[in-house]
Amino acid sequence: MRGFFLSLAAAAASLLAVQTHAALPAPGGLFFDDFSYRELSGLWAQGWTPRSKAGHPGVTGARWSAEQLSLVDDPQQAGNRLLRLAAHTDGNGAGTAQAQICHQRKYLEGTYAARLRFSDVPVRGVDGDPVIQTFYVVAPLRHDFDPEFSEIDWEYLPNGGWGSEKTRLYGIAWQTVQLEPWKSYNQSHEEFTNLNGWHQLLMQVSGGQVKLFLDGRQLATHGGRNYPVSLMSINFNLWFSPGGLLPASGQARAYEQDVDWVFHARNKVLSPAEVDAEVKRLRAGGVAQLDTVPAAEPALSSLCDF
Numbered sequence: 001m002r003g004f005f006l007s008l009a010a011a012a013a014s015l016l017a018v019q020t021h022a023a024l025p026a027p028g029g030l031f032f033d034d035f036s037y038r039e040l041s042g043l044w045a046q047g048w049t050p051r052s053k054a055g056h057p058g059v060t061g062a063r064w065s066a067e068q069l070s071l072v073d074d075p076q077q078a079g080n081r082l083l084r085l086a087a088h089t090d091g092n093g094a095g096t097a098q099a100q101i102c103h104q105r106k107y108l109e110g111t112y113a114a115r116l117r118f119s120d121v122p123v124r125g126v127d128g129d130p131v132i133q134t135f136y137v138v139a140p141l142r143h144d145f146d147p148e149f150s151e152i153d154w155e156y157l158p159n160g161g162w163g164s165e166k167t168r169l170y171g172i173a174w175q176t177v178q179l180e181p182w183k184s185y186n187q188s189h190e191e192f193t194n195l196n197g198w199h200q201l202l203m204q205v206s207g208g209q210v211k212l213f214l215d216g217r218q219l220a221t222h223g224g225r226n227y228p229v230s231l232m233s234i235n236f237n238l239w240f241s242p243g244g245l246l247p248a249s250g251q252a253r254a255y256e257q258d259v260d261w262v263f264h265a266r267n268k269v270l271s272p273a274e275v276d277a278e279v280k281r282l283r284a285g286g287v288a289q290l291d292t293v294p295a296a297e298p299a300l301s302s303l304c305d306f
């Protein structure tokens with residue numbers, strides 16, 4: 001009889017172990033935001049931070065402000081909301097305002113994707129300023145040539161910039177950099193094409209390689225010393241290349257960049273089609289925001305200043 005109870009206890013313990021294991025969260029985690037908030041305060045409550053600190057990148061003397069961020073109705077899809085970044089310049093630093101928004105610093109390997117609208121022409125004023133429209137992940141640059149610096153970014157330059165007048169999309173994986181005088185170590189891909197309108201940008205970060213996709217098409221594979229080594233934040237910003245602004249005038253030139261959604265699957269490599277399917281599944285289930293990506297231990301500050 002004693003043996004029977006011991007066997008029963010062992011079976012119960014085994015069942016409990018199975019149940020306990022099943023209740024544990026799945027490895028990895030998902031981050032998703034479709035920016036359906038009615039007010040900006042909803043963004044801040046979900047871990048987003050607007051930039052307010054002056055400095056790199058962009059025009060010297062320009063300001064960064066939460067006033068350059070807004071949430072708007074999607075004119076093409078009833079009931080959908082968009083995150084809008086706005087930037088303007090009159091050709092002077094003091095007359096330039098740029099936009100940046102950052103999510104918590106806790107992301108590294110896995111799949112990153114966003115659907116966003118690039119703009120080739122200003123919504124106000126004459127065209128021609130070297131505006132830069134971005135989606136990127138980054139860890140802070142603590143000092144020149146910081147070995148723990150990590151960054152993967154997309155930059156769309158409809159009017160050129162960075163010393164070239166050509167319209168292009170940059171996909172870049174960074175090792176490290178010195179800002180003054182400028183000296184960088186990275187791998188980059190340039191796609192010389194007009195991208196006015198909506199696009200999906202995707203980055204697969206796994207196994208020492210960074211793979212970059214535009215609208216489902218792989219553009220480049222980076223890695224080696226340019227593979228990220230530190231936890232990063234997710235960012236969008238809209239700014240002007242410090243060289244090449246049109247002459248100063250009394251009329252500001254204003255640009256906008258819209259973001260429909262952003263997605264990250266921690267420690268999972270997903271194809272563009274799989275990301276699309278996940279986003280549709282989440283939206284069909286009424287999930288507007290989801291964050292099961294664990295915070296860094298110890299927690300890292302997200303300064304939103306780079």
